[in-house]
Amino acid sequence: RAEREARARAEQRRARLRYEAEVASAVASGARQLLAHVEVSLVRADEERSSAEAAKGERERELAVERDRGRELKGELDKLTDSVHRGEVLGAEKRLRIEQLETKALEELGVEPAGLVSEYGPDQLVPPSPAAEGEELPEDPEHPRNQPKPYRRPEQEKRLRSAERAYQQLGKVNPLALEEFSALEERHKFLSEQLEDLKKTRADLLQVIKEVDERVEQVFTEAYHDTARQFEGVFSRLFPGGEGRLILTDPDNMLTTGVDVEARPPGKKVKRLSLLSGGERSLTAVALLVSIFKARPSPFYVMDEVEAALDDTNLQRLIRIMEELQESSQLIVITHQKRTMEVADALYGVSMQGDGVSKVISQRLR
Known part of the structure; x- marks a missing residue:
C-alpha cells in the first residue's frame, strides 16, 4: 500500500510538472x-x-x-x-x-x-x-x-x-x-489614448516575456551545468579511460541552443555518436540519462530494458550506478537480465495463461 501511495504521489508530481511545463x-x-x-x-x-x-x-x-x-x-x-x-x-x-x-x-x-x-x-x-x-x-x-x-x-x-x-x-x-x-x-484625442494603452500593454507583455525568458534561461543553464558535470563522471565510470562531455551548439543564446554529446570510449579517437557501435551508443545514452537523474533527483525512475544491449562488464558498471540511485530513489526497471534482477528489492513477473489473461507474480527479495 505504501508503495502504491508513493507511486500515486510520484505520478501526481509528474502530472503537475507536465502541467506546469504546458502552462x-x-x-x-x-x-x-x-x-x-x-x-x-x-x-x-x-x-x-x-x-x-x-x-x-x-x-x-x-x-x-x-x-x-x-x-x-x-x-x-x-x-x-x-x-x-x-x-x-x-x-x-x-x-x-x-x-x-x-x-x-x-x-x-x-x-x-x-x-x-x-x-x-x-x-x-x-x-x-x-x-x-x-x-x-x-x-x-x-x-x-x-x-x-x-x-x-x-x-x-x-x-x-x-x-x-x-x-x-x-x-x-x-x-x-x-x-x-x-x-x-x-x-x-481618442486615438491618442488608444495608442497609449497599446504601448503600455506592449511594454507589459515585453516585460512578462523578458521575465519568462530570464527564468527559462536560468533554469536551463543551471540544469545544463549540473548535468554536464554529472555526465563527465558517469561516462568515465561506464567507460573507464574514456571521455565524454556535453557541448552547447550556441552558447551565446541559451534560449535556442541545442546540446551535443561527445563520447570517446577508451582506445578510440572518434567522438561522434554515429560512429560508435550499438552497445556504445546505448551505454552513452544510459550515461546521459543517469546524469540527468543525478543532476535533478526524482522520487522514482522507470527504465525499460536500458541494459538489453550491454555485455556483462558494462552491465555490472551500470548496476553499480543503479545501486547508488537506489539509495535516494526508487527504480522501476523492466528487464530480462538476470543480474539486474539479483539486485532488486522486489520482482514482479507477468505471464499469460491459456485463457489469454495476464497474471502478475510478485516476490520480495529484501
Missing part, C-alpha cells in the same frame, strides 16, 4: 501571439493616427483660410458700413445744411437756390482731395494731384459697382468649420 509553454506562446497582435494593432493605430493628423492639418488650413477671409470680409464690411453710415449722416447733414443755406440765402441775401447751384454746383471744379493715410502729396503745386478736377458721377458709380462685385466674390464663411474641427480634435 509555461502556453503562456510563452500566447504572449508571442498577443505581442504580434499588439504590433499589428499598433501599426493600424499609427496609420489611423497619421490619417487623422493629416485630415486635421487640412481642416486647420481650411479653417485658417476661412478665418482670414472672414476677417477680410469683416474689415471690408466695416469699411462699407462706415462709408454708408457716413454717407447717410453726411447726406442728412448736407440736406440740413442746404436747407439752412437756402433759408439763409433767401432771408439774408435774397438769392434763389438755383443761383447757388449754378455757382457752386457739380459744374464747378472739385478741389483736390486731402492726402490719405500714409500718402505724401507732391510738393509741386502744378502737379495733377494738387490740381482741382471736375466732378464725374460715372466714375463714382463705377467705383461703387466695382466694390459691390468684389464683395460678392468674397463668398461665404463656412459655418461648420468649428464643428468639424471639434470632431477631428475629439477623434485625435
